[in-house]
Amino acid sequence: MICPSCSRNHKYRDGMTCACGYHFVFNPKIDRLTDGKFQTVIKQASKNDTYFFTKNQLYTAFCRKSPKPVSVLVLIGIFIVSVFVVIIGLMIGSWEVTVGSVFVAVLFLGALFGIPSSIKKFLSRDNFDTLLHRWMQVNEIPKLLVKPQLGAPPAQQWQEPDIFDYGVERILVVEHDILVDLFVKNGFHAEQSCLIISANGYPTYLAQRLPELVKKNKNISIFLLHDFSPTGSTVVNKFLDSHKELFKNARILDVGLFQEDVKKIKVFKRLMLEKEPKRVPVDAIPYAYLALLFSGSISKGIPFSHLLLEWLEDDGDDGGSYG
Known part of the structure; x- marks a missing residue:
């Protein structure tokens, strides 16, 4: 240790x-x-x-x-070979071969039913x-980041007020409050001249500046970022509906996760451990990749689902285990 x-x-x-x-x-x-x-x-x-x-x-x-669990195909292959060797052992009358093969077969059954369950737990x-x-x-x-902490206006020495000195070029609306903290505390708002608020109107002191910003740039781009879930896109769309008049001339692009996106990323399947996951949070993607994908969406004007395949998702690239 x-x-x-x-x-x-x-x-x-x-x-x-x-x-x-x-x-x-x-x-x-x-x-x-x-x-x-x-x-x-x-x-x-x-x-x-x-x-x-x-x-x-x-x-x-x-x-x-x-x-990683041992591949089921590998285990089945071992079992088939074991059965084959058992038959040969019986035919040639070899006690050692027969017992050894039965032992391997028993190990196979334990691995097939025990290992996946253990790892899943x-x-x-x-x-x-x-x-x-x-x-x-x-x-x-x-x-x-355990909980949202940007509820109050920041101290003057912090960089957040400076975003209005060089202008907001786009607005990012996220489903969860904690995602505002994630992007802001990592400086994404400053890098992309982006106002970031949640669909809940968090933080209030920034959400209150929306009318002012949209008035200055009626054709401002608005990006929607949400989970893959039954309610993900609904939450951000409700926010849009409540500001329908304000955003009537805005360019709106949904860059959230959808079912087809989830199927492209292998690690998502390991997170949910289900064949048909009901929810995959957008921040299941590591921040460096999330920022890279969203920056690409901004520059190319396309949903970042189109860029997901560029995420090199080698599940075992770091090596190591927990034993």
């Missing part, structure tokens, strides 16, 4: 407290996870403390570094939330 505090390789047999005094949160024998691995997941989600990130993005990193969102809660009881995660 690598100690997150001093980087010492601490032996499990020496207990759960490192020589430096750090007490390990996770017991690898019970939790199938080490503190060092979880710290690696956090670093991946933040790109080594470069970006703020949400719980959904941390969960994506958690799933991407998870152990480990990767479940409930299990992840429990592990995260335990970690945060002991360790801080400075870049993790």
Whole structure:
């Protein structure tokens, strides 16, 4: 177990407290996870403390570094070979070959029914939330956005007021309040001259400036960003309906997630662990890719679903497991 505090390789047999005094949160024998691995997941989600990130993005990193189940086709192949060898063993009267093959077949059945269930339970969102809660009881995660914090106007020295000094060229309406924090705290609003508000009108002090902005630029572009869910597009469209007169001349582009987008990204399937996921949050996409995709949408004027295939989604690109 690598100690997150001093980087010492601490032996499990020496207990759960490192020589430096750090007490390990996770017991690898019970939790199938080490503190060092979880710290690696956090670093991946933040790109080594470069970006703020949400719980959904941390969960994506958690799933991407998870152990992969053995392919069912591989297991079936092993089983067929085992049965074939059993038959040969019986025909030639070899007790050793027969018993060995039966043993392999039993292992196959255990793997087929036990491993996928075990990994599914480990990767479940409930299990992840429990592990995260335990970690945060002991360790801080400075870049993790737990709840919206931009409800009040920022201090003058912060960069947000400056956005009105060089003009807002477009408006981004997101489904969830926390996504406003994600984009603003990572500086996306300044990079793209973009006013970012949620469909709930958060933060209020920015939403109140909409009439002023639209009056100055009646043909302003408005981008809608939402989850793939039964209500995702409905939420942002209700916001548009409530501002129908204000946005009547605006150019509106829906850049949210839809079912066809979800099918393109393999990691989404691992997040939901269902054949037909009912909801995939847009911030399941790591922030660096999310910002890149949305920047492409802005520059090309197309939904970022058209750009999703450019996301190199090698599920195991980071290597490692949680054992």
